[in-house]
Amino acid sequence: MSDDFPKLQIFLTADLAPLDILAGLRRFSGAGYAELKTRIALGSPVLEIGMFTNSWYDAEAAEILRVLGGWEATKIGYSLYESAVGAAGATQITLEELRNIIEASQGDLSCDPLRTDS
Numbered sequence: 001m002s003d004d005f006p007k008l009q010i011f012l013t014a015d016l017a018p019l020d021i022l023a024g025l026r027r028f029s030g031a032g033y034a035e036l037k038t039r040i041a042l043g044s045p046v047l048e049i050g051m052f053t054n055s056w057y058d059a060e061a062a063e064i065l066r067v068l069g070g071w072e073a074t075k076i077g078y079s080l081y082e083s084a085v086g087a088a089g090a091t092q093i094t095l096e097e098l099r100n101i102i103e104a105s106q107g108d109l110s111c112d113p114l115r116t117d118s
Contacts, residue, residue: 005052006084008064008098009045013077016040021076024067051082052105061102068095 012021017040025036025046039046049060071078072095080098081090093101 004085005050005056006082007090008047008049008051009081009083009090010047010049010064010068011043011079011081012040012046013079014040017046017076021071028063028067045081051101057106061106065095065099065102068098 017025017036022033022036025031026033029036029047031039036046038044047064049064050056051061053060068078068080070076080093080095082093082098082101083090
């Protein structure tokens with residue numbers, strides 16, 4: 001992952017994750033079940049995604065919101081952090097703040113004078 005973009009880090013706050021959650025994380029991250037379980041046990045991010053990349057705009061942002069909305073509905077404990085480029089630490093954010101970040105960045109695209117599809 002490039003260090004040229006801020007990162008979204010997602011942590012699971014439970015010691016154990018249901019199998020369907022692990023399966024979804026596995027599909028999204030490419031990590032195996034053992035690796036995901038180790039990340040959870042160590043308190044490491046289960047996902048770390050570069051924000052504002054092409055893949056972020058293509059599908060990742062929408063998919064992250066869909067997954068986290070499902071986790072919230074089923075009371076899966078998680079926490080979100082945003083780390084800025086070159087920053088030593090990360091800032092905890094809420095799902096609503098993430099939604100606002102995504103909506104604002106998508107709005108920026110619609111105002112891009114270099115875009116030719118509008």
